[in-house]
Amino acid sequence: MNVLIDRFKEVLLAVFPITVIVLMLNFTIVPLETDQLLRFLFGALLIILGLSIFLFGVDIGITPIGKFAGSHIAKSNRVLILTISGIILGFFISIAEPDLHILASQVDSVTSGFISKSSVLIVVSIGIGVLLSLGLIRIVYNIALYKILTVLYSIIFILSLFTIPEFLAISFDASGATTGALTVPFILALAAGVSGLKKDSEASEQDSFGLVGITSAGAIIAVMVMSIVFKVDKISGSLEYNLYQSNSIIAPFIQKLPTIAAEILIALLPLVVILLVFQKISFKLSRKALRKVIKGLLYTFIGLVLFLVGVNAGFMDVGSVIGYSLASLDNKFLIVIIGFVLGLVTILAEPAVYVLTYQVEDITSGYIRRKIVLMALSIGVGFAVALSILRIIVPAIQLWHYLLPGYLIAIFLTFFVPGLFVGIAFDSGGVASGPMTATFILAFAQGAAEAVEGANVLVDGFGMIAMVALTPLIALQILGLILKVKSAKGGMEENE
Secondary structure (H helix, E strand, O other), X not given: OHHHHHHHHHHHHHHHHHHHHHHHHHOOOOOOOHHHHHHHHHHHHHHXXXXXXHHHHHHHHHHHHHHHHHHHHHHHOOHHHHHHHHHHHHXXXXXXXXXXXXXXXXXXXXXXXXXXXXXXXXXXXXXXXXXXXXXXXXXXOOOOHHHHHHHHHHHHHHHHOOOOHHHHHHHXXXXXXXXXXXXXXXXXXXXXXXXXXXXXXXXXXXXXXXXXXXXXXXXXXXXXXXXXXXXXXXXXXXXXXXXXXOOOOOHHHHHHHHHHHHHHHHHHHXXXXXXXXXXXXXXXXXXXXXXXXXXXXXXXXXXXXXXXXXXXXXXXXXXXXXXXXXXXXXXXXXXXXXXXXXXXHHHHHOHXXXXXXXXHHHHOOOOOOXXXXXXXXXXXXXXXXXXXXXXXXXXXXXXXXXXXXXXXXXXXXXXXXXXXXXXXXXXXXXHHOOHHHHHHHXXXXXXXHHHOOOOOHHHHHOOHHHHHHHHHHHHHHHXXXXXXXXXXXXXXXXXX
């Protein structure tokens, strides 16, 4: 119970800043309707409760399953088993990810069904499955992370030359969205379980990170290949602005509850199947331990439902309204500044960020403090949102103008940054773009794109998640370089 209370206090402090910012905007330059404001506040309450319960559930449910499964797979030490296990686990975990469902629905809605939700879900999940198996093979056979990332992003650069701008934005956004609240804890635990069997403790520590980063590339490659194979020339779309016209405060939450509960139930079913299958053939947990893990899954279910109902019914609407209103003002740079501040604080409310930063502090025995990682992530995401808004109000700036040099810098840094930080940075890229980004910040950007003359909701509205996923790669690697210089005798070594 003490752990749950501690989580509640942390989440309360994390959600508080974004709530205050929205209230300040409401009482100054962007007055909201009373019902919208009350829905936002009720949504914030659900987010705090849901996130606290979710994180508690991850600790005692999802993390143990991932670690047990990782250990079992690694013991086989056979490429065929690693490959098949990786593809199956990756596909089912990805297709169950709530963030990916949110993005796929938005793509389906904005393109009026031209790109269906199911096609995005299946294509992205295949990409995740293939790359997860590659990542597991990398850990077992000690292949340097930076070499794998260099090859993968070289493939992405080549494919991007043949991908239309609309799909370019969606492919990078899919990468960030698929590594969300459910996928990240499982993949991190899976990597820790596989690498934990290594006798070399330092190699084990480094290989605990990087798997999320590798799988993220799978989503990008899969969507780009889909664009090229289906020879899509051009697509268009628009935003259904201001979804809720009702004055009811509670109605949107009640309306969302059954759908979200069903989605989360489907999302968690594969994990239950994995638990039961592995329990039969390998885990052999005692009844008490098994009950604890199942209780963790139940907490995860309740927490995620509350969290996503709060986000979808309370936050998204307000996000698009604020984005639209700010972009309609004469002073366009005000929205850039506010976007930067929103990016700074939104990342603090991302569930997966907490899982990653706790694991970083745990695996490095406190050497890398979670507050430092959080600070670097906040600054990186703040710049990501500001640059994305700048792209919306200045049509001449294209998404690839950011992504190409950004990823070149990120890959270049991998050759000089300690391997541990390379893994953490590329994992953070996927982790930073969680449900808060996929909903509030993406809605904020799409609202702005709808208001700015000459901006395209599909081309300019999407791409925000891609930027949020990119900047932590650079910010955390720079942090690694700084710590490396400061701790020349700290035991961290350069890349192989």
